[in-house]
Amino acid sequence: MKVYVMLADGFEDIEALSVVDVLRRGGVEVMTVSIKRDKFVVSAHDVPVAADKSLGDIEVSPHDMIVIPGGLKGVQGLSKSKELEDILIKHQANNGLLAAICAGPTIPGKLGFYKGVKATCYPGCEEDLLGAITSDEPVVVDKNFITSRAPATALAFSYKLLEIVKDEDTAEKIMKGMLFK
Numbered sequence: 001m002k003v004y005v006m007l008a009d010g011f012e013d014i015e016a017l018s019v020v021d022v023l024r025r026g027g028v029e030v031m032t033v034s035i036k037r038d039k040f041v042v043s044a045h046d047v048p049v050a051a052d053k054s055l056g057d058i059e060v061s062p063h064d065m066i067v068i069p070g071g072l073k074g075v076q077g078l079s080k081s082k083e084l085e086d087i088l089i090k091h092q093a094n095n096g097l098l099a100a101i102c103a104g105p106t107i108p109g110k111l112g113f114y115k116g117v118k119a120t121c122y123p124g125c126e127e128d129l130l131g132a133i134t135s136d137e138p139v140v141v142d143k144n145f146i147t148s149r150a151p152a153t154a155l156a157f158s159y160k161l162l163e164i165v166k167d168e169d170t171a172e173k174i175m176k177g178m179l180f181k
Contacts, residue, residue: 003065010073013043014154022158035081044071062094070102099146118142
């Protein structure tokens with residue numbers, strides 16, 4: 001299993017990079033993916049990041065996880081990618097794991113993925129979670145979806161992803177090592 005963290009210019013730093021950090025500490029294969037041909041992506045707070053791959057260079061399997069971080073400009077960029085949309089639709093048809101945080105859930109939300117599913121997002125973005133049962137919990141897991149609210153919930157989101165991809169013991173070990181618990 002691989003985890004693909006999708007990046008567009010303007011992504012929210014902590015929401016993307018905490019996922020990469022925590023999962024790699026837990027021994028998970030994580031790939032940062034630029035939706036541009038250029039692998040250099042600039043975060044919402046002007047941090048340049050060299051992505052591992054470009055979107056056209058990956059092949060997502062049904063057993064992989066896709067992560068969509070927030071950051072308004074980043075989400076707008078991701079939303080404009082037809083190639084990413086096609087990957088998401090195919091992944092959803094295979095019930096692949098899809099995680100999104102902050103404004104990130106609006107992308108699968110607008111595609112109707114959350115109909116009848118409990119999900120959360122940044123306050124004010126709920127209308128884009130078409131048909132979802134919205135929640136204000138920090139992290140929500142329902143079916144093949146993991147959603148989270150905001151930069152402040154990024155670590156809790158990352159640990160939950162590690163628990164799902166690996167196991168609870170690994171997540172607990174990493175949390176304790178990072179003094180989260």
